[in-house]
Amino acid sequence: MKGDEKILLSHGSGGKLTHDLIRKFFLQRFLNPILLELTDSALVDGAPKLAFTTDSYVVKPLFFPGGDIGKLAVAGTVNDLAVMGAEPKYISCGFIIEEGHDMEPLCRIVDSMRRTAEAAGVLIVTGDTKVVGKDEADQLFINTSGIGFVDEGVRLSVNRVRVGDRIILSGSVGDHGIAVLSQRGGFEFEVNVKSDCAPLNGLISKVLAASDKVKFMRDPTRGGLATALNEIVGGREFGILIEEEKIPVKEGVRAVCELLGLDPLYLANEGKVVVVVASEDADQVLEAMRQDRLGKDAEIIGTVVEEPKGMVCLKTVISGTRIVDMLVADQLPRIC
Amino acid sequence: MKYLDEFRNKAAAKRLASRISSEVGEGEVTLMEVCGTHTMAVHRYGIKGLLPPNIRLLSGPGCPVCVTSNRYIDKAIAYSKQSDVILTTFGDMVKVPGSRSSLAREMSRGADVRIVYSTTDALKIARDNTERKVIFLGVGFETTVPTVATSILEADRMGMKNYFVLSAHKLIPPAMKALLDGGELKIDGFICPGHVSTITGTQVYEFIPRNYRVPCVVAGFEPVDIMQAIYTLVQQITRGIAEVANQYRRAVRKEGNPKAREVIYEVFEPSDSDWRGIGVIPQSGLMIRQRYRKYDAEANIDVEIEPSAENPRCICGAILRGVKEPLECTLFGSLCTPEHPKGACMVSSEGTCAAYYNYGRQMPKKPEG
Numbered sequence A: 001m002k003g004d005e006k007i008l009l010s011h012g013s014g015g016k017l018t019h020d021l022i023r024k025f026f027l028q029r030f031l032n033p034i035l036l037e038l039t040d041s042a043l044v045d046g047a048p049k050l051a052f053t054t055d056s057y058v059v060k061p062l063f064f065p066g067g068d069i070g071k072l073a074v075a076g077t078v079n080d081l082a083v084m085g086a087e088p089k090y091i092s093c094g095f096i097i098e099e100g101h102d103m104e105p106l107c108r109i110v111d112s113m114r115r116t117a118e119a120a121g122v123l124i125v126t127g128d129t130k131v132v133g134k135d136e137a138d139q140l141f142i143n144t145s146g147i148g149f150v151d152e153g154v155r156l157s158v159n160r161v162r163v164g165d166r167i168i169l170s171g172s173v174g175d176h177g178i179a180v181l182s183q184r185g186g187f188e189f190e191v192n193v194k195s196d197c198a199p200l201n202g203l204i205s206k207v208l209a210a211s212d213k214v215k216f217m218r219d220p221t222r223g224g225l226a227t228a229l230n231e232i233v234g235g236r237e238f239g240i241l242i243e244e245e246k247i248p249v250k251e252g253v254r255a256v257c258e259l260l261g262l263d264p265l266y267l268a269n270e271g272k273v274v275v276v277v278a279s280e281d282a283d284q285v286l287e288a289m290r291q292d293r294l295g296k297d298a299e300i301i302g303t304v305v306e307e308p309k310g311m312v313c314l315k316t317v318i319s320g321t322r323i324v325d326m327l328v329a330d331q332l333p334r335i336c
Numbered sequence B: 001m002k003y004l005d006e007f008r009n010k011a012a013a014k015r016l017a018s019r020i021s022s023e024v025g026e027g028e029v030t031l032m033e034v035c036g037t038h039t040m041a042v043h044r045y046g047i048k049g050l051l052p053p054n055i056r057l058l059s060g061p062g063c064p065v066c067v068t069s070n071r072y073i074d075k076a077i078a079y080s081k082q083s084d085v086i087l088t089t090f091g092d093m094v095k096v097p098g099s100r101s102s103l104a105r106e107m108s109r110g111a112d113v114r115i116v117y118s119t120t121d122a123l124k125i126a127r128d129n130t131e132r133k134v135i136f137l138g139v140g141f142e143t144t145v146p147t148v149a150t151s152i153l154e155a156d157r158m159g160m161k162n163y164f165v166l167s168a169h170k171l172i173p174p175a176m177k178a179l180l181d182g183g184e185l186k187i188d189g190f191i192c193p194g195h196v197s198t199i200t201g202t203q204v205y206e207f208i209p210r211n212y213r214v215p216c217v218v219a220g221f222e223p224v225d226i227m228q229a230i231y232t233l234v235q236q237i238t239r240g241i242a243e244v245a246n247q248y249r250r251a252v253r254k255e256g257n258p259k260a261r262e263v264i265y266e267v268f269e270p271s272d273s274d275w276r277g278i279g280v281i282p283q284s285g286l287m288i289r290q291r292y293r294k295y296d297a298e299a300n301i302d303v304e305i306e307p308s309a310e311n312p313r314c315i316c317g318a319i320l321r322g323v324k325e326p327l328e329c330t331l332f333g334s335l336c337t338p339e340h341p342k343g344a345c346m347v348s349s350e351g352t353c354a355a356y357y358n359y360g361r362q363m364p365k366k367p368e369g
Helices: A016-030 A069-082 A103-120 A175-183 A201-210 A224-233 A251-260 A279-290 B010-024 B036-044 B070-080 B091-095 B103-108 B119-128 B145-157 B172-182 B194-200 B207-212 B223-238 B258-267 B290-295 B316-320 B352-360
Strands: A050-057 A086-098 A123-132 A140-150 A166-169 A214-218 A239-243 A274-277 A299-305 A312-315 A321-324 B029-035 B055-062 B085-089 B113-115 B133-138 B163-167 B189-192 B216-218 B244-246 B268-275 B279-288
Touching (some): A016 A103, A016 A123, A050 A069, A069 A103, A069 A201, A086 A201, A103 A140, A175 A251, A201 A214, A214 A224, A224 A321, A274 A279, B010 B223, B029 B172, B029 B223, B055 B316, B070 B103, B091 B103, B091 B113, B103 B113, B119 B145, B145 B163, B145 B290, B163 B290, B172 B279, B189 B223, B194 B258, B258 B268
Parallel strands (some): A239 A312, B189 B216
Antiparallel strands (some): A086 A140, A214 A274
């Protein structure tokens, strides 16, 4: 399969071209004994408790500083498993490709998926390809599902969160949001911000090894840190108070936010985790996170508080206080 | 970030807060921040919580989207329905409800409405689509107008025939005068808009202390800027002084930016303008001069609109005049939210209601921690 080829409708027809695409392209890249069987479903080992998740990736553009849709599709699903305390094991991938898509970028995307899967220690064990007509899909969509094994001892749940628990964030917010935004049309300035897209299972296993008093974790993807924290407190008998000064925001991200009137708390992240942990273990978890490359900028950013219930509040840089609401709609650039 | 961090300094803010407290004494002091960006900063940084309770901060009519009349929105919507029109606009405008619809709703029905970041983008769209009429929604104050005027000059230089501006540009000082003349409010001091003043200079406010004995301070948008401005106003008030002070010296000069004003008045001339909530204020708007009339959407593209109607329970008007606060509105937070706004003040990121809703709703006096 050559790089200058294009995807044709018949690559998805189930005939010879489909067969070739699977054997010579996908199988070659994702090679492992389970996938090699090419049976209608993959047979995999199990565990008493499984975590199971799915997500579809429709990011535009397909390539952005620090990543691409393939890396995102693997890392995103790995992270959804890992934040539940699961060890990610197996991944499926479904491709929906627009007719006429070039093979060369597809190669790069699939290679990127392979590298990310290797880095995360997961196997891509089953997959599917569909080709739709020109303009019936925007270039390429990927769906991944994932299975992870959950250890007997791990019980992560919002129900275990108590007043006084601390909130730890693994690093700077908004990198992915700004990296993707900077590549979209209409921006005529250069931004030196890379997406944080990365599989977090290594970092998270260190968190779980450092303390058995980790209550809950969440990866603040779409909607950003603000939305992730609001999802934790929603309808609960406690609130969260975070400190603006403690939340790491990279210089480039801050600059773009100032310019366009965006709030970094609402920008997407693809390689960050929020950990809720009992206060007595917070320092040791923080230390463990900082030992990992992906957690070197981790900070304790806040505390679970009794009042106001069900709300996230922010202590501002000048010690004022305000609430931090859910993201309502896409942030729109302002007039002046 | 250099030039910003020093204006977000906690110690400086605290110091100013205690100076304000000891200076203000016991009497009630009502200050108005005219500009929407100030309103947003006040809420975003929790500045009200640092001030003594007898200082009241009111939001003024300085959110460009909020003061745009319903009729203008209705007209923009009507234009967007014409198949040979591409409507270009800054993002804030698309969700503003008109009498019967919004641009966002029309977009979902197929209207070609494009969000742009500058008039340069709008001109480019016009160049790339010469067979269609490209209308730019000219909304904004003195700060925004120079770029719109420049786009018209540029279109003229290139001989473009399909670029038009629907102008609802407004001027801030006449609105401040209207509020003072209206007499509904007792305003003890104005925090004057920083961005607008970069163009107008500080001299345009001088009639306010002279004729009304009300002090004015031009302020920047960081928390320490605003605290400093409040401190200066309180000092003037307690000492019986009324003058225009410039806190935002790093950006604003007394004479402003004469070049930008030259460009504005090359293309536009003052006209009466309809402000949502306030009504028509003489000489408070800008219309395109005869010489550039061929770029005026209203003068060149016919459109019919039905009479405009406001939601009778919406009190955006009173809020824009500073007479009422969002929590006094029966729609606020229940029927009118950022997801389903009924009035313009809830839509714009600089609107008073949006600021209250996003940052201050149900805030207890003292959260713990």
